Amino acid sequence: MDSILSKYKTTKESEVTTWFKAAAVADFSENGGACVKYKNKQIAVFNFKRKGKWYACQNVCPHKLEMVISRGMLGDDRGIPKIACPMHKKTFSLETGKNLNGDVDALAIYPVKIENDFVYIGFSN
Amino acid sequence: MKTIIVVGNGMVGYKFCQRFVEKEESKNYKLLVFGEEPRPAYDRVHLSEFFKNSDAKALEMAPRSWYKEHNIELITNERVTDIHRSKKTISTINERDYSYDYLVLATGSSPFVPPIKGVEKKGIFVYRTIEDLEGMLAYADKIKAKNPNAKAAVLGGGLLGLEAGKAVMDMGLEPHIVEFAPKLMPRQLDIRSSSVLQMTLEAMGLNIHLSKITSQILGDDCITGMEFGEDDELAVDMLVISAGIRPRDELGKTCNLEMGVRGGIVVNNKMQTSDPNIFAIGEVALYNQMIYGLVAPGYEMANVAVEQILKNTEVLMSAEIDMSTKLKLIGVDVASFGEPFMPTSKGHSILFEDKTKGLYKRINVSHDSKTLLGGILVGDASDYNILHQILLNNMTLPNNVEELVIGPREGGGGSPFGSAMDLPDSAQICSCESVTKGQVCNAIEDETCVSFSDIASLTKATTGCGGCKPMVVELVNQTLKSLGKEVKDIICEHFEYSRQELYGILKIKKITSYNEALDSCGKGDGCEICKPLVASIFASLYNDTANKEDVIQDSNDKFLANIQRNGTYSVVPRIPGGEITPEKLIVIGEVGKKYNLYTKITGGQRIDLFGAKLNELPAIWKELIDAGFESGHAYGKSLRTVKSCVGSTWCRYGMDESVSFAIELENRYKGLRSPHKLKGGVSGCIRECAEARGKDFGVIAVEGGWNLYVCGNGGATPKHALLLAEQIDNETCIKYLDRFLMYYIRTAAPLMRTAAWLDKLDGGIEQLKKVVIDDVLDINAELEKEMQFLVDAYKCEWKEAIENEESKKRFSHFVNSDDEDDNIVFVRMREQVIPASWE
Numbered sequence: 001m002d003s004i005l006s007k008y009k010t011t012k013e014s015e016v017t018t019w020f021k022a023a024a025v026a027d028f029s030e031n032g033g034a035c036v037k038y039k040n041k042q043i044a045v046f047n048f049k050r051k052g053k054w055y056a057c058q059n060v061c062p063h064k065l066e067m068v069i070s071r072g073m074l075g076d077d078r079g080i081p082k083i084a085c086p087m088h089k090k091t092f093s094l095e096t097g098k099n100l101n102g103d104v105d106a107l108a109i110y111p112v113k114i115e116n117d118f119v120y121i122g123f124s125n
Numbered sequence: 126m127k128t129i130i131v132v133g134n135g136m137v138g139y140k141f142c143q144r145f146v147e148k149e150e151s152k153n154y155k156l157l158v159f160g161e162e163p164r165p166a167y168d169r170v171h172l173s174e175f176f177k178n179s180d181a182k183a184l185e186m187a188p189r190s191w192y193k194e195h196n197i198e199l200i201t202n203e204r205v206t207d208i209h210r211s212k213k214t215i216s217t218i219n220e221r222d223y224s225y226d227y228l229v230l231a232t233g234s235s236p237f238v239p240p241i242k243g244v245e246k247k248g249i250f251v252y253r254t255i256e257d258l259e260g261m262l263a264y265a266d267k268i269k270a271k272n273p274n275a276k277a278a279v280l281g282g283g284l285l286g287l288e289a290g291k292a293v294m295d296m297g298l299e300p301h302i303v304e305f306a307p308k309l310m311p312r313q314l315d316i317r318s319s320s321v322l323q324m325t326l327e328a329m330g331l332n333i334h335l336s337k338i339t340s341q342i343l344g345d346d347c348i349t350g351m352e353f354g355e356d357d358e359l360a361v362d363m364l365v366i367s368a369g370i371r372p373r374d375e376l377g378k379t380c381n382l383e384m385g386v387r388g389g390i391v392v393n394n395k396m397q398t399s400d401p402n403i404f405a406i407g408e409v410a411l412y413n414q415m416i417y418g419l420v421a422p423g424y425e426m427a428n429v430a431v432e433q434i435l436k437n438t439e440v441l442m443s444a445e446i447d448m449s450t451k452l453k454l455i456g457v458d459v460a461s462f463g464e465p466f467m468p469t470s471k472g473h474s475i476l477f478e479d480k481t482k483g484l485y486k487r488i489n490v491s492h493d494s495k496t497l498l499g500g501i502l503v504g505d506a507s508d509y510n511i512l513h514q515i516l517l518n519n520m521t522l523p524n525n526v527e528e529l530v531i532g533p534r535e536g537g538g539g540s541p542f543g544s545a546m547d548l549p550d551s552a553q554i555c556s557c558e559s560v561t562k563g564q565v566c567n568a569i570e571d572e573t574c575v576s577f578s579d580i581a582s583l584t585k586a587t588t589g590c591g592g593c594k595p596m597v598v599e600l601v602n603q604t605l606k607s608l609g610k611e612v613k614d615i616i617c618e619h620f621e622y623s624r625q626e627l628y629g630i631l632k633i634k635k636i637t638s639y640n641e642a643l644d645s646c647g648k649g650d651g652c653e654i655c656k657p658l659v660a661s662i663f664a665s666l667y668n669d670t671a672n673k674e675d676v677i678q679d680s681n682d683k684f685l686a687n688i689q690r691n692g693t694y695s696v697v698p699r700i701p702g703g704e705i706t707p708e709k710l711i712v713i714g715e716v717g718k719k720y721n722l723y724t725k726i727t728g729g730q731r732i733d734l735f736g737a738k739l740n741e742l743p744a745i746w747k748e749l750i751d752a753g754f755e756s757g758h759a760y761g762k763s764l765r766t767v768k769s770c771v772g773s774t775w776c777r778y779g780m781d782e783s784v785s786f787a788i789e790l791e792n793r794y795k796g797l798r799s800p801h802k803l804k805g806g807v808s809g810c811i812r813e814c815a816e817a818r819g820k821d822f823g824v825i826a827v828e829g830g831w832n833l834y835v836c837g838n839g840g841a842t843p844k845h846a847l848l849l850a851e852q853i854d855n856e857t858c859i860k861y862l863d864r865f866l867m868y869y870i871r872t873a874a875p876l877m878r879t880a881a882w883l884d885k886l887d888g889g890i891e892q893l894k895k896v897v898i899d900d901v902l903d904i905n906a907e908l909e910k911e912m913q914f915l916v917d918a919y920k921c922e923w924k925e926a927i928e929n930e931e932s933k934k935r936f937s938h939f940v941n942s943d944d945e946d947d948n949i950v951f952v953r954m955r956e957q958v959i960p961a962s963w964e
Contacts, residue, residue, distance in 0.1 A: 004948070023941045027934075031640075032676035034940035042939075042946070050640070050650045060948070066692040067938075067948045071680055071739075075652030078618065084653035086680030086688055091653070 004065055007041055008058035008108035010097060016111060016122035025117045033083070035059050035070035036121060043110060043121055044070035046094065048081055054112040055094040056121050061085045062105040069107070083107075127154050127226040129434065130215060132205045132376065134160030136169055137407030137423035138231035139186045144431045146195040151435075156197045157223060161204040162254060165189050170420055173292045175258050184255070208380040210400055227402055227434050230377065230390060231427075234370035234408035234418070239280075243342030249364045252279075252289045261365065265296040268362045276301060277363040278351060280339060282309040284452065286367035290331050291455045293365060301332045301359060303339065303351065305368075313450060313461035317478060318485040318503045325457050325483040325504065334359065372409045372416055385411040394441040396430040404430045412442060421556045422446045428559070447517065447556070451502075451509045451592050457483070458506035463499025463516045464489060472498055477530045486530045488512065494526045510596045511545065518552050545599045554600070555586035555593045565597060569604040577601045616875070617654040620647045624800065624875050628662050637667065639677045657682070658875050661762060664798030665870045668918035671761070672925050672932050681760035684936065685923055686742055689735060691949055691960030694742060696722070696734040697759035698749050699795060702769040702787035702807075703730025712752040720745055723957040729766035729804065731757060736958050738945055743936050746923045756923040758796060762876070764803045767791035768816065772809030772826070781826035783809035786855060790824070793859065794866065796919045800873040800882075803866070804838070818846045821879040822862055827851070831858050835865055835893070836883040844880040847890045850898060863912040864897045864905050871908075 022036040022045065030049040035042055042059035059067045064087060073084045081094040091100045097107035111122040129145075131138050142158060145151050160166070167184040175184060182188075192199040200217075207216040214224045236251035238244060248268070250261050268275040277293040279286045282304030294300040302309075308319035309326075323333050343350035343358065350360040377390035383399035385391055389411030396404045396412075406426035408418055417423065425442060432440035449462035467474065467489040477486040488500035497516045502509055512529070515522070522529070545554075550563030564584055568574040574583055577598055581587050587594045615621045622630065627646070636642050642659050643651055656677040663669045671682040681687050686694035698713065713732050717724045720741055722734040737745055746756075759765060769787030773779030787807040797803065806817030807824045816839075817823025823834040823846045830852035837846025850861055873882040886892055895901040926932050938946045950961040 027940050029676050029935070032935075034935075035938060037939040037942045037944060042948070045940070048650070050643075064690075066690075067946050068688070068692045071683065071688075073653045073656055073680070074650070074676070075619075075656065076650040077652065079649070081650070082652070087692075089653055 004060055005058075005062060005105070008060070010106075010108045011110050011122055011124050013111040013122060015124040017125045018123045019113065019120040020123060022119045022121050025114060025119055028119065031074055033070045033072065033074070035067070036119075038121065038123065042067050042070075044072075044083070045112065045119060045121065046070075046074055046083065048074055048094070051076075051081055053081070054114060054119065055081065055083075056110040056112045057083070057092070057094065057097060057107040061087060061090065062099075062107065063088060063090050128224065129154050129156050129227045129229060130223060130225040131156065131158045131229045131231055132215070133231035133233055133373075133407070133409075134158050134162070134166045134199065134201065135231060135233045135407065136166060136186065136420060137233070137427050138229075139166035140424045140427040141229055141231060141406060141430060142192070142195070142197055143187070144428050145434075146197065148431065148435055156195075157225075158192070158197055158199045159203055159205050159217065160199065160201040162256070163202045164255070165192065165199060165201060167255065169253070172252075172255075172258065173288050173295075175255060179262075181255050205376065208376055208403070210380050210403070213402065225402075227404065229430055229434075230398070230403065230405040230409055231407050232373040232376065232409045234372050234416070236366060237369040237371045238366055239339075239368050241339050241342060243344070243348075244366075246342055246344050246348045247346055248344075248348040248362060249342065249366065252285060252292070252365050252367050258292075261292070261363070262296065264363060265293070265298055269297060272362065274299060275362040276360065277365065278303050278359060278361040279365045279367055280351075281367035281369070282306070282333065282335070283312065283367065283369070284310055284450070284454075287326070287331075287454050289365045289367050290326075293363070294330060294455075298363065299332070300330070301334060301361060302326075303334045303337050303353075303359070305336070305338055307336045309333065309335070310459070310461075313459070313465060314501060314503070315466055315487065317476070318487065318501045321478060321480060321483055321485040321503050322454075322457065322459060324480055326455060328483075329455055331455070370408060370416070370418055372411070374409050377405070377409070385414065389416050394429075394444070395433045395438070396426050396442060397433070404433070406430050413444075413446070415446070417446055417448075419448065419450065424557055425559070449513055449516075451506050451513075458502065458504060458509075460502040460506040460509040461500075462509065462513050463497065465499050465501045467498055472496075475527055475530045488526075488529055490522060490526055495521055497522055507595075510593060514545070514548050514552050514554075514596075518549055520548075545596045546603050554596055555584070558585040558588065560584045560586040562600060565600045566604045569601060570608065574601075575605075575610075616658060617652055619643065619649045619651050619655045622646070624658060624662075625872050627659070628665070628871060631659070631662055632666055637663065637669075639674055651677070653679075654875075657762075661798050661800065661875075664763075665915070668796070668798075668915045670796075670920060670922035670925055672922055672929070675932070675935060679762075684739065684742065685746075685756060685760060685926060686737070687760045689960065691951075692739075692946065693735070693949060693960070694737045694739065695759070696737050696742070696745055696749070697727070697731060697757040698754035699757040699791070700731040700766075701791040701795075702767060702784050704769075704784055704788060709752060709754070712749065712754075716745060716748050719748075721958060723959060727759075730768050731759075731766060733759070736951065736960075738938070738949065740937050740943075740945060743927045743933050747927050750921070750924050750927070755795070755921040761798060762801050763796065763798045764791070764794040764805070767794075767805035767807060768820070769807045770809050770812075770814035772807075776809055778812060779809035779826070780828065781809055781831070783807040783815065783824075783826060786824065786831075787815070789855075790859070790862070793916055794862075796922070797866070797870075797915060799866070799870050801876050801878045803879070819843065820846060822846070822865070824858060830854055833858055833861055836879040836890075838878050838880050840878075842880075847883070849890070849894060860909065861897050864908045865893070867908040867912045868893075868896060868904075 020038050028034050028047040033046040036045050043056050044059040046055045059069050071086045077100050082091045084091045092107045097109045113120045166186045204218045205215050206218050214222050216222050236253050275298050277298040278301040279289045280303050282302045290300045290302045308316050337353045339351050341352045350358050352358050372389045374390050383391040390405040392405050392410045392412050398405050407423040429442045451460035472491045474489050484504035489498040548562050552562045554562050574580045586597050657679040660677045671678045675683045717734050722736050725733050727733050767787040767790045769784045772783030804820045805822045806815040806820040808815040808817045809826050818834050818837050819839045825832045833850045834846035835849045837844050951958040952961050
């Protein structure tokens, strides 16, 4: 099962080798999320309109390894943008991926950019 | 490095280890612990909880890893058989020898089994270890299989005996308590309080036999009964002996330590035995000519032994041991403190007794009414903590001492006790962990702690028996208040209001979107607590369905389905009252077959289809809706089902048409969002086949109309619904229900079921009657109007979801592909699919 998690590594913007054109901005709900398929990866992408920012992370929750993070709820914990997993309400920082209410492994985080009303996610090889 | 060997790994033996490793100096010692039982020390005080869940781990004082982390070598399942004092070694049953510098005997006690003829027969148990309990459970299953009405007796009506009585009752056996003395709990209660307790326990189904001397146990191989004397027998299939304890002092005897005449190893106030290198603590130690069978003195002994071994010689055992106890026996409060039975030469007693309510209060005061000497409380022990503190701190009593028993007179103002804040700083609030009032309040004042949970983890107060919790909570809250810090029940960091307050604000300001709510009366960007709460309030105010603002809905509401273990969903169409035509049954069957769903009948008389992938939901619901089904709202904090029995339509006992009424009620309240889920039931007669009294609202047909019950539930803490109105017609029943439900929706805390809400409502069911029936708050016209608005505004949200292309979009797994999630794995069980198991 570990192989699912090993596919996902936090990627810094400086390490990006491929910007993947995922979908149109309009395909994402405001203050909501959706799941993007890139090769054999599932990436959760969030349009955090209240903060005017976009975030991306692995779609698989490290707690029970289900592909559900994109269906979670956005929020903030004392200013830190976070996502709550719909399964057991584990919350993770969208900036660092760290689990904020327990000691589950961190989520891998990916950079997002918006160009010409399209959402791009950054990957490194 | 010196070696300390602890013999015995019970609660007191564990406490010795815990206190020892907390000390800096403990690093210079090696600690070796022997336990004769197979598992590490567990909480014997709460042993009966094992029957609820058979979870031995939950009772553990600390897991095995704790011992390891603290460099304690724990050897279980190995009994120490000999002490060689001259060589300073011990031997174990496996013939292994270990040497010690200090030896601590914490061997505890064993149950006393009186020498009654036939006591060796099968089906006779003692009540002390988890293994005893496992034996009892296995035997109970065996005898119940032969005879569903099997009986079990407990020999001994003391504290532990009554606990055992409850345990056999929970096993489904008819419980009997047999006591030799003329009263229950002879060490703690007087005759009057015993008879009050007896009446209460008998009303709960416990049979009590006092003044019975058991002369022999009947039966051939297995027990079949007990004989008390001539022509006096009780037929029983099982017996639990709880007739007191005997110290496990055999090790002391074999190595010639000084022993008490009737057993126990003699110790001084340093917990030293007659050999200065050997200490004895807990139920094996004879201190002041007494064996103390309570946890608190045992813990104090453990502490004294730790300090003495580490040469802090000024720490000595108290000269007088407080034997006060407070406990809940089968839900009945019982407390006994100080001198519960006081001779008239020492003072007066003030008594209050109300057998109709099962209440008894006795306090003993000095002749000049200035000093409290002791007392007994049965039925309501809420004053125990403060009375106990007055006693321990020798505080002067108020002028009208009788108010301590009967409560303050009209206009007298305030509680006669004052508050816990009036106690001196030295007052010991938690006797298990020896925590004083000063320690609690100071930690809050110097900001080491800011909440009750901080205090509990810092001082360990309330973590033993838990009896002091109300007092510690009061001290924490009062101290916070005195520092000007507000103690308030707020929703979360984004809204500093209670749910009821926010409900009022959103309604008055006519706020209709989450962002507007956050901007006008909250802060930050919201979270998984406040978003669904605000969504629920919008649903109650405007009957907004979950489609309107899907991003603030709980996940289940967002996708209008319950997320399951592997990230797939379940589908539950509404089947009002559980009535369904064969044609519709076939549709459900066809849909289940087509999408390969696991199907199961639910407790609410409908059918649950599991294993639907997110992207399949709209197609599945389209087929169901086309066949005339609607959403069952099984995913929401909303009305689930109104269960019914078949009623007078078919049943020869039926008094009214329960199915028709259940369908009417379910259709009226379907889609109604509420602070928690809502369930209803309608039964056609008092046989109550619909189990309506286990629901948030239940209606039962009687001669001349319906009886309406409210605020019951099943689940983790089952509660029977209470009678709100009798012999009412359909129309009145609906009127009262409209008012009741709307009042609950307006005022309950988030995720609070109706039963918990009623518990919190000042005045309880009587107050609810005044509101719903007599309209004392003058709000009923408004409540009815609001409910009628919600009923009229109902829409099937699944129909709404699939008719709108935009709202259907959220059901695809990927935003950039029509592929399904290939991570989902099913396996088969009994010819259906289930999720592959979690690692």
